[in-house]
Each structure stands twice: as C-alpha cells, then as structure tokens.
Amino acid sequence: MSVLLKHPERFMPKALANPTICIDQVDTGYIETLIGYNARRAALAVIEVFLQRLAPYKLRPVDFSVASLIVHNPGITSRQLCSTLGILPPNLVGLINMLQKRGLICKRPHPSDGRANGLHATATGIALLRAAETAATAVEDDVANNLTLAERKTLLRLLKKVYL
Amino acid sequence: MSVLLKHPERFMPKALANPTICIDQVDTGYIETLIGYNARRAALAVIEVFLQRLAPYKLRPVDFSVASLIVHNPGITSRQLCSTLGILPPNLVGLINMLQKRGLICKRPHPSDGRANGLHATATGIALLRAAETAATAVEDDVANNLTLAERKTLLRLLKKVYL
DNA sequence: TATTGTTATACTCTATAACTATA
DNA sequence: TATAGTTATAGAGTATAACAATA
Numbered sequence: 001m002s003v004l005l006k007h008p009e010r011f012m013p014k015a016l017a018n019p020t021i022c023i024d025q026v027d028t029g030y031i032e033t034l035i036g037y038n039a040r041r042a043a044l045a046v047i048e049v050f051l052q053r054l055a056p057y058k059l060r061p062v063d064f065s066v067a068s069l070i071v072h073n074p075g076i077t078s079r080q081l082c083s084t085l086g087i088l089p090p091n092l093v094g095l096i097n098m099l100q101k102r103g104l105i106c107k108r109p110h111p112s113d114g115r116a117n118g119l120h121a122t123a124t125g126i127a128l129l130r131a132a133e134t135a136a137t138a139v140e141d142d143v144a145n146n147l148t149l150a151e152r153k154t155l156l157r158l159l160k161k162v163y164l
Numbered sequence: 165m166s167v168l169l170k171h172p173e174r175f176m177p178k179a180l181a182n183p184t185i186c187i188d189q190v191d192t193g194y195i196e197t198l199i200g201y202n203a204r205r206a207a208l209a210v211i212e213v214f215l216q217r218l219a220p221y222k223l224r225p226v227d228f229s230v231a232s233l234i235v236h237n238p239g240i241t242s243r244q245l246c247s248t249l250g251i252l253p254p255n256l257v258g259l260i261n262m263l264q265k266r267g268l269i270c271k272r273p274h275p276s277d278g279r280a281n282g283l284h285a286t287a288t289g290i291a292l293l294r295a296a297e298t299a300a301t302a303v304e305d306d307v308a309n310n311l312t313l314a315e316r317k318t319l320l321r322l323l324k325k326v327y328l
Numbered sequence: 329t330a331t332t333g334t335t336a337t338a339c340t341c342t343a344t345a346a347c348t349a350t351a
Numbered sequence: 352t353a354t355a356g357t358t359a360t361a362g363a364g365t366a367t368a369a370c371a372a373t374a
Contacts, residue, residue, distance in 0.1 A: 021239045030297065050200055075187050140200070
C-alpha cells in the first residue's frame with residue numbers, strides 16, 4: 001500500500017492497467033536479446049555448480065582464480081593479480097592471507113622491487129590446485145553438456161570478443 | 165609479513181619458489197578456458213557500460229530488467245518477477261517501491277488472488293522504458309561491435325544453452 | 329611524486345527468519 | 352497447510368580514503 005500516492009488511480013489509465021488481466025507465461029523476449037543479461041545468467045549458473053563441486057577444496061571462484069594464477073605464474077605480485085582479475089587491492093589482502101594461512105602459498109621478497117612480494121604456491125598448494133582444476137574442468141564439462149566441443153570453443157571465443 | 169608461519173622457508177622449496185624470478189606477462193591460459201570465468205568477465209564488461217549509459221534514467225541492470233518485464237507483462241506479480249530473474253522476494257520489495265515512488269509503475273489488486281498485486285507500468289514508466297530500452301540496445305550494439313550479427317546470435321544461443 | 333601493500337570503513341548485493349494476510 | 356508480500360537483519364561482495372615503505 002502506497003503511502004506517497006494518495007490517488008494511485010491517476011497512474012492507472014484503464015488502457016494501461018487492466019486489473020482483470022494476469023500473466024500466465026512471462027514474456028522475457030526483450031531482455032533475452034541482451035548479451036549482458038544472458039552472460040550474467042550463464043555465469044551465475046556455472047558459479048552455482050562450481051560452488052558445490054569445489055566446496056571440498058574450500059575454494060570460491062575468486063579464491064580458485066587467484067590460487068590458479070599463482071600456481072601458473074610463480075612470483076606474481078598482488079598488484080598483477082588485481083589488474084588481471086579486476087580485483088581491488090584491499091579486497092585481495094584477506095584472500096592472500098587466507099591462502100597463506102592454509103599453507104597453499106607463500107610470499108617471498110620480489111627480486112627487484114622492495115615494495116612487492118612474489119607469490120609462490122607451496123607443494124601443498126600445487127597439489128590442491130591440481131585436484132581443484134580437475135574438478136573445475138569437470139564442472140565446465142558438466143554445464144556445457146548441451147554444447148558440442150566446437151560450440152564450446154566458439155562460445156569462449158565470442159565471450160573474449162566482448163570483454164577483451 | 166606473516167605472523168603465523170615462523171619458518172616460512174618450510175613452504176618454499178627452491179624448485180617451487182625461485183626468488184630471482186618475476187612475472188612480466190601473466191599467463192591466464194588456464195582460467196581463460198573456463199566458461200564461467202569468461203561469462204563473468206563479459207557480463208561485468210557489459211554492465212560497466214550499461215551503468216554509464218543508463219545513468220540518465222537512474223536504472224541499474226536489475227531495475228531495468230524488472231521495469232522492462234513489467235512493461236512487457238502488465239499485471240505480472242512480484243513472485244513471477246522473482247522466479248523469472250532469480251531475485252529473492254525480500255530484495256525485490258525495495259526495488260518495486262522505488263519504481264512506484266518514481267511513478268513508473270503502480271500496483272493493482274490481482275484479479276483472482278487477493279494476496280498478490282498485479283504490477284502495471286504507468287504512461288510515464290512506459291515512455292521511460294522505451295527510451296531506456298533504446299539505450300540498452302545501443303549498449304549491446306556497442307559492446308558487441310567486434311561481433312558480426314551472426315556471431316551475436318550464436319553467442320546468445322550458446323549462452324542460453326548454458327543456463328537454461 | 330608515484331606505486332605496493334595494507335588498514336579501516338562504508339556501501340551494495342544477497343541470503344535467512346519470521347510475520348500478515350489470503351488461498 | 353501453503354503461498355504472496357513484507358520486515359528486519361545478517362552476511363558476502365565491492366568500493367573509497369588514507370597510511371607506511373619503497374621506487
């Protein structure tokens with residue numbers, strides 16, 4: 001009940017708001033033409049499965065991305081992780097500390113920049129990430145089971161064309 | 165500086181963490197094979213442009229989706245909006261009230277269910293949404309400028325295959 | 329002067345529990 | 352008993368300002 005509009009009928013011309021009509025099947029025609037809408041829905045669908053299947057490794061998508069990049073880029077800095085993944089530095093601090101507390105990564109002084117730390121995966125971290133990447137790839141195979149291999153390659157190529 | 169690991173070198177076998185190495189070009193090879201990662205990046209890229217270009221209409225992506233669905237589905241209920249867009253009911257309340265306060269939509273009693281409200285766009289709302297949808301479509305054309313029309317159709321089709 | 333990493337903090341988004349009115 | 356809408360609130364995610372150490 002609106003407390004602002006004392007005369008809501010002013011905004012309800014009969015041609016626009018017929019009270020006798022109700023919607024059986026929602027028409028999503030327009031918003032489904034939008035890349036942004038579809039990309040977001042697809043991403044959320046994948047993330048939902050991802051969260052379940054990577055729960056044993058206690059890695060959310062961001063944790064996984066960061067840890068995976070450290071494994072594949074030994075010596076990478078926080079700053080490089082931030083610009084690569086679009087994370088803001090303050091929001092990466094806790095994540096890095098968590099990975100370190102879990103013994104998955106460690107910090108070493110940067111060879112040429114005293115301000116920075118080189119991030120390195122530990123043996124434990126490498127082993128965990130190997131298993132986690134296998135699980136993540138399985139998730140992909142799962143959510144993409146309605147796509148042929150060619151379609152999947154096409155999808156990745158077209159998505160990169162949007163954001164790169 | 166870690167306060168938890170008194171002997172961090174235990175986690176830094178030389179073979180795994182060479183302190184003399186630093187990363188010039190970040191290798192994103194693995195995560196870029198993931199649909200979830202690419203879909204999320206693409207969605208965020210579109211949303212960034214969307215926020216700028218629809219700022220004049222004071223509509224965030226969710227506001228836009230909800231308002232657009234109401235325009236195209238006069239009499240739709242909050243519940244139907246929630247299940248269509250994956251929004252939780254408590255989080256839709258404020259949004260609907262905001263659209264109503266702005267005079268873009270109004271509530272009318274549902275014809276057959278006394279608990280529900282039918283949501284209807286006002287003339288103002290319809291006019292605003294017409295302009296906003298034009299802007300949104302322009303955003304799409306913009307972010308998809310590296311895609312042919314055929315590629316764009318393919319992208320939409322493949323994304324739907326992921327989340328539907 | 330600019331940048332890396334960090335702290336503190338605010339803001340937004342999303343999720344849960346519980347209530348009312350009606351089905 | 353179940354559902355639509357709502358309230359209050361908790362939690363997660365994202366953002367800005369400011370600082371120390373180093374370039």
